[in-house]
Amino acid sequence: AQKVTQAQTEISVVEKEDVTLDCVYETRDTTYYLFWYKQPPSGELVFLIRRNSFDEQNEISGRYSWNFQKSTSSFNFTITASQVVDSAVYFCALSERVVAGGTSYGKLTFGQGTILTVHP
């Protein structure tokens, strides 16, 4: 069975600090996708990034960067120079390829989330 572990339940930082959110996953699939979602207080899950299992290049998008290491089954997320607006719950998720009804689809398995609070 697929599993995603986010060991950090809560992180609290002061604005402008850098913060890294950890994510470790387990899967038997050789092809899979990893995601990060942000859930602000409004409740809606916002897609941040997708990474497939064949692409281990790190990615940077503005203040966000992601470090995918297949050897350690980790997909960590760093926010540089954090801002108060970054305060939210962040979820790491793994897409499992499931075959049903003659077709395949992706079913997301989420970690428990990390609550990030950025203080002014």
Add this chain to the structure above:
Amino acid sequence: DTGVSQNPRHKITKRGQNVTFRCDPISEHNRLYWYRQTLGQGPEFLTYFQNEAQLEKSRLLSDRFSAERPKGSFSTLEIQRTEQGDSAMYLCASRPGTGKGASYEQYFGPGTRLTVT
């Protein structure tokens, strides 16, 4: 470009009552998912539709739960004889299918928060 919408946003009901939630996916998305999220947890998969066909149901979906997606557009999730343990956020997500323009990320609606008293 409208996103995924869900109605109602909040629902308070007494134990034993039936409730129905609606999800309107992004218009060109033929794949639709329902998830349930309880406090302090990540969302958990409930069921999946491809067009109008319900292709998978989680064991979390007891026989009190039923979901439909008539005509492959909007979807409804009904809970019969609600129990306090059903209190949660019910999230709907959609994504395009395979082929040109397909993506693997799911786009989520704002959710329906159910409170069973």
